[in-house]
Amino acid sequence: MTKTIGILVGSLREGSYNKLVAQKFAELLPDGYEAKFIDFSDLPFYNEDLEVEGKVPESWTRFRQELQSVDGIYFFTPEYNRSVPGALKNALDVGSRPYGQSSWDGKPALIVSVSPGAISGFGANHHLRQSLVFLNMPTLQQPEAYIGNIANLLDANGEILTSTVDFFQLITTKYIEFFEKLKG
Numbered sequence: 447m448t449k450t451i452g453i454l455v456g457s458l459r460e461g462s463y464n465k466l467v468a469q470k471f472a473e474l475l476p477d478g479y480e481a482k483f484i485d486f487s488d489l490p491f492y493n494e495d496l497e498v499e500g501k502v503p504e505s506w507t508r509f510r511q512e513l514q515s516v517d518g519i520y521f522f523t524p525e526y527n528r529s530v531p532g533a534l535k536n537a538l539d540v541g542s543r544p545y546g547q548s549s550w551d552g553k554p555a556l557i558v559s560v561s562p563g564a565i566s567g568f569g570a571n572h573h574l575r576q577s578l579v580f581l582n583m584p585t586l587q588q589p590e591a592y593i594g595n596i597a598n599l600l601d602a603n604g605e606i607l608t609s610t611v612d613f614f615q616l617i618t619t620k621y622i623e624f625f626e627k628l629k630g
Contacts, residue, residue: 449629451475452516452553453483456523456534456570463596464522464560467614470606471520471558474618481520484512486537497544506540513541513549518625519583520556521574528569538577550581554625556617558591566594586624591617 453472457464472481488505496502513519523530542548557574559567571592578585593599599610606614 449479449517449625450482450515451479451518451520452513453481453520453522454486454534454537455483456521456531458487458531458533462524463562464524464558466604466606467558467560467593467596468520468522470611471522471614471618474611474615476618476622479622482512482516484509484516486533486540489533489536489540491536492539492543494543509537509540510549513553516553517629518554518556518621519550520558520621522558522560523567523570523574525559525561525563525565525567525570529573530570534574535577538581542581548581550578550583553583554621554628555583555585556591556621557585558593558617560593560596562595562597564594566592568592584624584628586617586621589613589617589620 453468455462455464455468468483475481486509489509490503490505521534523534526532538550541550555578557571559571561567575585599607601607
């Protein structure tokens with residue numbers, strides 16, 4: 447049976463480096479696994495007043511159902527002000543509700559932070575980890591996936607360098623081993 451890895455990209459920008467890296471990771475999944483990109487750009491801010499029958503936004507319902515349909519989650523995030531982008535935090539909140547019905551619960555996670563800077567999204571990576579602990583999402587610890595100076599990791603055609611793809615493959619392999627221990 448094919449296992450599905452949901453992919454959430456914290457950067458909504460058209461030319462996002464995080465999107466580029468996420469697409470490469472999706473290509474690296476082994477046989478028996480498939481990637482499903484989950485869009486959250488249309489989610490209204492979470493407001494508990496809307497969490498009643500007849501008021502729940504359709505986009506919340508769609509998003510929660512998409513999360514429930516996957517077996518694991520890859521997060522790709524830039525760093526905004528030493529944390530995750532607001533849209534990604536909102537997605538975490540929407541997916542965790544209504545209380546006691548979190549769509550994230552128990553799904554093995556991978557966090558990859560991607561940045562044009564040298565700090566490589568370290569703050570965002572660790573802030574996201576804090577939320578995932580509360581959401582009961584076991585998260586791959588090693589190898590750590592901080593991708594800094596991303597523009598220097600691309601060739602003249604904008605493709606990710608082979609040496610970097612090799613590192614992505616190592617991360618993917620370790621995640622699949624982690625996933626299989628938890629879900630296999």
